[in-house]
Amino acid sequence: MNKNKGFTLIELIAVVVMMGLILLIVFPATSRLMRDNEEKEYETYYDLVEKSIELYSRSRRDDVGGVGASGCVDDTTIGELIEQNYIKEFENDNDVVCKSPGDFSEAELAQIDVDPSEYVNVRIENKNGVVSTKFSMICKKQDSKKVYFTKLIKKEGTCDKYVAEVSNSLIKAISDPSSATKLNAQVLSGNDYIVNGSVTNNYVWYSGKMWRIVEYNTNDRTVKLVTDDIQSLVTYDTSSTDYRSSNISVWLNNHFLKTLNNPNRYILDSEWNYTALSNGNTAPARTNLMTAKVGMLNLYEYTKIKGFLDKGNNYWLLSKKDNNNVWYVGQDATTKSGVVNEFYGVRPSIVLRPSVSIVSGGQGTISNPYKLLGDTAGNIGAGLNTRYPGEYVTINNTKFRIISKTSKYTRLVAVDALNIADLQFHYFNKVYSDDTYIGDYLNNTWAVPIQDKLVSADFCRDLMDKTKPQTTACQTTDIHSMKIALPRIGEMYTIPANKEYWTLNNYDETTLNVITPTGTTYIATKGIEDYSGVRPVINLSSTVTISGGNGTIDHPYTVQ
Numbered sequence: 329m330n331k332n333k334g335f336t337l338i339e340l341i342a343v344v345v346m347m348g349l350i351l352l353i354v355f356p357a358t359s360r361l362m363r364d365n366e367e368k369e370y371e372t373y374y375d376l377v378e379k380s381i382e383l384y385s386r387s388r389r390d391d392v393g394g395v396g397a398s399g400c401v402d403d404t405t406i407g408e409l410i411e412q413n414y415i416k417e418f419e420n421d422n423d424v425v426c427k428s429p430g431d432f433s434e435a436e437l438a439q440i441d442v443d444p445s446e447y448v449n450v451r452i453e454n455k456n457g458v459v460s461t462k463f464s465m466i467c468k469k470q471d472s473k474k475v476y477f478t479k480l481i482k483k484e485g486t487c488d489k490y491v492a493e494v495s496n497s498l499i500k501a502i503s504d505p506s507s508a509t510k511l512n513a514q515v516l517s518g519n520d521y522i523v524n525g526s527v528t529n530n531y532v533w534y535s536g537k538m539w540r541i542v543e544y545n546t547n548d549r550t551v552k553l554v555t556d557d558i559q560s561l562v563t564y565d566t567s568s569t570d571y572r573s574s575n576i577s578v579w580l581n582n583h584f585l586k587t588l589n590n591p592n593r594y595i596l597d598s599e600w601n602y603t604a605l606s607n608g609n610t611a612p613a614r615t616n617l618m619t620a621k622v623g624m625l626n627l628y629e630y631t632k633i634k635g636f637l638d639k640g641n642n643y644w645l646l647s648k649k650d651n652n653n654v655w656y657v658g659q660d661a662t663t664k665s666g667v668v669n670e671f672y673g674v675r676p677s678i679v680l681r682p683s684v685s686i687v688s689g690g691q692g693t694i695s696n697p698y699k700l701l702g703d704t705a706g707n708i709g710a711g712l713n714t715r716y717p718g719e720y721v722t723i724n725n726t727k728f729r730i731i732s733k734t735s736k737y738t739r740l741v742a743v744d745a746l747n748i749a750d751l752q753f754h755y756f757n758k759v760y761s762d763d764t765y766i767g768d769y770l771n772n773t774w775a776v777p778i779q780d781k782l783v784s785a786d787f788c789r790d791l792m793d794k795t796k797p798q799t800t801a802c803q804t805t806d807i808h809s810m811k812i813a814l815p816r817i818g819e820m821y822t823i824p825a826n827k828e829y830w831t832l833n834n835y836d837e838t839t840l841n842v843i844t845p846t847g848t849t850y851i852a853t854k855g856i857e858d859y860s861g862v863r864p865v866i867n868l869s870s871t872v873t874i875s876g877g878n879g880t881i882d883h884p885y886t887v888q
Contacts, residue, residue: 377426406463536717565654588716599619784810
């Protein structure tokens with residue numbers, strides 16, 4: 329007998345068939361179990377989001393009209409709750425994100441055939457004193473069409489207004505005849521009022537920025553604001569003849585909007601009339617309208633108000649004169665028309681939700697402005713990265729303004745150019761770096777007292793050209809990691825200072841851009857051997873804390 333005899337072909341086939349049968353039985357059950365576990369994972373996260381929304385809802389009870397209110401609001405998204413630390417971001421090994429429809433781009437939602445306007449992001453209802461919530465959730469693999477989980481709830485009815493009166497609403501403070509702080513205003517049309525240009529009690533502090541009340545509607549209980557100063561220098565447009573897709577519209581509703589504290593809570597999606605005007609004496613027809621959270625004042629509104637809107641700066645208005653020219657306010661407080669690819673200041677405008685409440689005690693003055701409930705100053709010992717772009721901070725006896733923030737650092741710009749006589753700018757490889765004369769001075773002399781608080785982060789050194797749209801996205805791959813740099817054109821608070829100063833963006837390889845304090849345009853060019861001032865831009869570590877002050881220009885925070 330052959331003791332080493334192996335399996336016959338028939339026996340091998342039988343074994344393979346048996347194994348196949350076992351797999352047919354086991355694999356579906358295993359796959360089903362894996363899918364069930366995966367589904368439970370997403371359901372568990374859904375439950376956690378629901379609990380976080382409940383906490384958020386309770387914190388909003390007073391804002392949404394109190395216990396007597398009847399109504400609802402499409403108020404926030406899961407992504408914004410994550411940003412506000414109500415819940416952590418969904419994490420698993422498949423690189424899946426779980427968010428509200430409003431957190432995904434239109435292109436991403438189109439892949440799974442979801443129209444965000446039809447579905448609830450996060451809705452808070454307040455009826456008979458009970459706060460309840462509804463929301464939709466999508467779990468989607470990053471950079472993929474695959475959707476792991478969807479839980480979509482259709483919208484029901486309208487959620488734009490609250491029926492109940494709010495005792496501490498801003499509209500009551502500024503329009504109630506018995507109010508000591510009532511604004512001096514004139515009827516624009518119906519229940520719309522335009523604020524008189526000579527008033528001094530229309531200041532509102534919100535999201536690290538000072539605003540002025542310019543218009544309100546006593547029927548809708550809405551209030552329109554405009555920033556008290558320009559926020560940046562940008563081109564109105566460089567290619568499109570339609571404001572909706574223009575450079576300035578994108579800047580306002582992308583870059584600037586992201587600097588605001590919880591805009592879905594405070595700001596109403598509003599109509600902005602960009603119909604062309606030949607003069608400012610006639611109200612514009614309702615021909616060209618855009619619905620968005622952020623816009624600007626049009627020529628007619630400016631003409632009706634003026635006064636406190638005149639700040640000695642050149643800044644854009646919403647109205648075009650024709651396809652190639654746009655109205656702007658000149659430094660001499662007269663309206664002019666300029667070509668669309670010039671750089672002028674931008675003063676964003678927003679409309680507050682009717683449900684917004686104010687903190688008691690504000691009088692609307694520059695020293696005691698109205699403050700929005702929930703948008704409070706930082707606490708002593710709080711992290712600087714919990715504060716808002718626009719707020720003022722003192723570091724080593726130098727006053728800064730917050731530009732932006734991430735989980736790793738807070739970026740700030742010095743309010744004034746440094747008072748140093750010899751600031752000849754020598755370039756290294758024709759771009760700014762730590763090895764240039766100024767880069768070496770800033771790192772090894774000026775910043776020595778705060779070096780332990782600085783961290784390196786990416787700065788974009790792309791060329792600036794008036795013929796190209798300047799957005800916040802880097803136009804080239806010229807990104808360099810540094811602790812200290814210079815203001816970038818299009819960045820927040822790259823605006824006129826106490827004197828002319830260099831920017832991070834070259835005009836070309838031998839010519840540099842500088843921001844001038846006054847002039848027809850604020851951007852000029854100089855050769856690399858010329859002289860100009862310097863406004864340092866620094867990255868402070870996320871571990872830095874603050875003390876004292878309230879973030880205003882007169883009472884800045886102090887870095888500990």
